[in-house]
Amino acid sequence: MLDAPTILDESRYSHCIAACNACAATCDFCAAACLREPDPRHMAKCIALDMDCADICRLAAATMARESPHVNYVCELCARICESCAQECISHAADHCQDCAEACKRCASLCRDMIA
Secondary structure (H helix, E strand, O other), rough: OOOOOOOOOOOHHHHHHHHHHHHHHHHHHHHHHHHHOOOOOHHHHHOOOOOOOHHHHHHHHHHHHHHOHHHHHHHHHHHHHHHHHHHHHHOOOHHHHHHHHHHHHHHHHHHHHHHH
8 A cells, every 4th residue: 555645844945845836836827817818919028937937936846845956056046037027027917917926026035045
């Protein structure tokens, strides 16, 4: 009989991993919502940054979970891309963009705190 999967132990990375996963999901939601806008062409930059941000957030979470020796480099890049995504999203009035900007800011902050 297989044991149930274990939940990630509380570690120095656990809050940052959670923020990265939440940010990735929020960015995915934002990109999809932007595509449903009446004229999604004006949201092209936001959508592209959402996709980049979601990808790097997932990579950062995975890198922390496996305690990679490259975690600081990946998390620094994650923070930079999150900040860029937040800056773009905050320029749009849509609630999904505002929510995304907040998730990105939180993720960037926790990534920077973690590597400090």
